[in-house]
Structure formats: structure tokens, C-alpha cells
Amino acid sequence: MRDLKPETLLVKAGRPHGPGQPLNTPIVPSSNFVLGEGKVYSREDGTSTWQALEEVVGELEQGQAIAYASGMAAAAAAFEQVPQGGQVVLPSDCYQGVLNLALAGEAQGRWRLLRLATEDTDAWCTAAGHADMLWLETPSNPLLLLADLNTIAATPRAGLLVVDNTFATPLLQRPLTRGADLVLHSATKYIGGHSDLLGGLLVARDPALAERLVLARKLQGATPGMLEAYLAARGVRTLAVRLERAQHNAARLAAFLEAHPQVHEVRYPGLSSHPQHALARQQLDGFGAMLTFLVQGDGATADALCAAVQIINHATSLGSVESTMERRSVYAGAEHLPPNLLRLSVGIEAVEDLEADLAAALQRVSAA
Numbered sequence: 046m047r048d049l050k051p052e053t054l055l056v057k058a059g060r061p062h063g064p065g066q067p068l069n070t071p072i073v074p075s076s077n078f079v080l081g082e083g084k085v086y087s088r089e090d091g092t093s094t095w096q097a098l099e100e101v102v103g104e105l106e107q108g109q110a111i112a113y114a115s116g117m118a119a120a121a122a123a124f125e126q127v128p129q130g131g132q133v134v135l136p137s138d139c140y141q142g143v144l145n146l147a148l149a150g151e152a153q154g155r156w157r158l159l160r161l162a163t164e165d166t167d168a169w170c171t172a173a174g175h176a177d178m179l180w181l182e183t184p185s186n187p188l189l190l191l192a193d194l195n196t197i198a199a200t201p202r203a204g205l206l207v208v209d210n211t212f213a214t215p216l217l218q219r220p221l222t223r224g225a226d227l228v229l230h231s232a233t234k235y236i237g238g239h240s241d242l243l244g245g246l247l248v249a250r251d252p253a254l255a256e257r258l259v260l261a262r263k264l265q266g267a268t269p270g271m272l273e274a275y276l277a278a279r280g281v282r283t284l285a286v287r288l289e290r291a292q293h294n295a296a297r298l299a300a301f302l303e304a305h306p307q308v309h310e311v312r313y314p315g316l317s318s319h320p321q322h323a324l325a326r327q328q329l330d331g332f333g334a335m336l337t338f339l340v341q342g343d344g345a346t347a348d349a350l351c352a353a354v355q356i357i358n359h360a361t362s363l364g365s366v367e368s369t370m371e372r373r374s375v376y377a378g379a380e381h382l383p384p385n386l387l388r389l390s391v392g393i394e395a396v397e398d399l400e401a402d403l404a405a406a407l408q409r410v411s412a413a
Contacts, residue, residue: 087268102230108221113244124178135147136180140186170197189212213333232277288331288333298396299313
């Protein structure tokens with residue numbers, strides 16, 4: 046199927062085949078199966094429900110996908126591939142949950158941790174020669190920095206290159222085709238797209254690596270729930286239309302915020318003011334629906350703005366049909382972020398309503 050366009054794969058892959066079969070893979074609420082040929086126990090053998098999700102995401106990323114109970118379960122399985130005492134290289138700007146996982150492993154003597162600036166390509170290429178795992182986020186969370194994926198992936202390396210592709214989705218970037226070994230998705234975000242599930246996926250280029258990851262899932266019991274897998278497989282069908290609308294909205298809101306006197310700075314890869322705009326144009330098939338901005342003022346001002354919006358939801362997480370906004374520095378371990386920095390996940394609402402919501406909220410905050 047991989048000669049089909051990604052938009053078609055989203056709709057076609059991972060469905061039952063043959064006359065009389067349902068169009069959608071049904072929920073399989075069973076932990077075990079009748080003994081004989083075929084499946085025995087769902088934790089070990091999977092179910093058709095989560096295998097449908099694995100098929101469609103694997104086709105999109107052009108590798109073998111393994112589904113997990115959450116994005117962090119998937120991340121933990123990837124980190125398990127690092128040998129005892131090995132070196133992990135992590136970007137200075139990355140998802141806090143992954144950073145906490147890496148710090149915990151370092152404190153236990155499980156691996157050695159090195160942090161590098163996402164945009165320092167030379168440093169990443171140097172580290173590739175001796176590190177056991179390079180972990181890239183591009184675009185990064187929450188500062189939307191880009192790593193030069195083509196250059197880093199082309200550099201001879203000693204270990205695995207893992208790319209968290211949650212922000213870009215398989216529609217805007219396919220790291221395995223650039224030479225990465227492993228791709229991670231938090232299915233909770235754009236894959237599911239409706240804020241109604243937890244899930245994670247790893248996609249491996251090497252079948253032997255995929256087998257090790259399946260084994261890790263079996264032994265650790267990090268299997269996806271039947272309902273969550275069904276919802277993720279259903280949600281991913283509309284990823285193309287959701288992302289197209291959300292990207293359109295994000296581009297307009299980024300331009301609006303950049304021109305607003307109450308906003309100090311906007312970080313969005315589609316803006317010419319983004320320090321890596323040229324790389325974004327070369328590396329991505331679109332600029333995504335995530336942006337961050339610094340409101341004029343301090344943390345209290347940012348909190349007031351989050352409280353003042355009425356259509357945009359003051360909530361964490363991202364990648365869903367509804368727009369969400371939050372101040373990231375309130376979380377433990379994220380104190381290095383500017384206190385007035387807000388992360389905005391742009392949804393599919395009418396962009397005129399989103400713009401009016403932000404304009405009114407900024408006006409209320411400035412008048413206070």
C-alpha cells in the first residue's frame with residue numbers, strides 16, 4: 046500500500062479485508078482465545094483491534110509499528126534498548142515526561158545522560174559517533190526548535206537514532222525514510238485527535254528491533270487498552286483533514302499574535318521570523334498546528350490570559366480538535382522556561398472565533 050498517498054493510507058490501511066467483513070475492525074474485548082492455531086493470550090499475541098492501529102501507523106511511517114498503553118510506555122520501551130551504563134543524548138528542549146524518565150535512569154546508574162541544544166547540528170553529529178541512543182524532538186516541545194534531521198541521520202553512528210514525531214505527525218515528516226531507526230508517537234495527541242484516550246506507538250525500521258520492542262511490551266505488560274486502541278484507529282482516519290484545518294488556523298493566529306502589541310515574541314516554524322524557518326521549509330511538509338508565544342508581562346499575566354480566554358481551553362496536552370493553551374513553566378522541571386511563555390495547540394474551530402477570543406482576552410489582561 047505504500048505507493049498510495051498518505052491521505053489515502055489513513056483511510057484505507059488497517060481495515061478488515063474480504064466480502065462480508067466489517068469496514069472497521071471491531072473492539073475485541075477478550076484477554077484470551079480458544080486454544081489451537083493462532084492467538085492464545087492478548088498480552089502476548091495482541092488483538093485485531095490494536096493491530097489495526099499498528100498497521101495504519103506503520104504504513105504511514107514506513108516501518109513496523111508497536112502500540113503501547115501510553116506515549117510514556119512507548120518511550121520507556123525505547124530507553125530499554127540502551128545497554129547498561131550506555132550514553133543517552135537528549136535535547137535541551139524536550140517533553141518533560143521523557144526528561145524525567147532519562148533523569149531517573151541516570152540517577153539509578155542505568156545510563157549516562159548528555160543534553161545538547163536541539164539546533165546544534167555539529168554537536169549532535171559528534172555525539173553520534175559514541176552515543177548509544179540519540180533522542181531527537183523536532184519540532185521540540187515547547188519551544189518549537191528544529192533538529193537538522195537529514196544531516197544527523199546521515200552521520201555514522203554507534204547507536205540508535207530515535208525521533209519523537211508527535212508534533213509533526215507522519216503527514217509532515219517521516220523520519221525513518223531519512224535514516225532514523227525508531228519513531229515515537231504519543232497517540233494521545235494527533236493520532237487520536239479527540240482528547241479521549243491514552244496511547245503510544247513506536248515504529249521501527251529494522252524488523253529485529255521491532256521484535257525486541259514487542260518482547261519488551263509483553264514482559265512489561267504495557268499493552269494498549271481495547272477501547273483506546275479502537276478510538277485511536279478511528280481517530281487517525283481523519284488526521285489529514287484535522288491537520289489541514291488546524292495548520293491553517295495556526296498560521297493565521299501566529300501572524301495575528303506576532304503583530305499584537307501585548308505579545309513579545311511568537312515561535313512558529315511557518316513564520317519568517319522563526320530562527321529556523323528555512324530548515325522548516327526544507328524538512329517539513331507543513332508547519333504544524335503548535336505555536337508558543339510570550340505575552341507582555343510575567344507569569345501572573347500569562348495565567349490571567351489563560352483564565353480570560355473563553356473558546357480556547359485552559360488545559361494541558363495537545364493535538365486535538367479543540368484548541369488548548371497553558372503556561373508550561375508551572376510544571377516541575379520546566380522552571381527554565383520563561384514564566385510568560387504560553388503553548389497553544391490550535392484546533393479546528395472557526396479561526397475568526399479563535400482570533401476574536403485571543404484579542405478579547407489580551408484586551409482584558411492589558412486593561413487590568
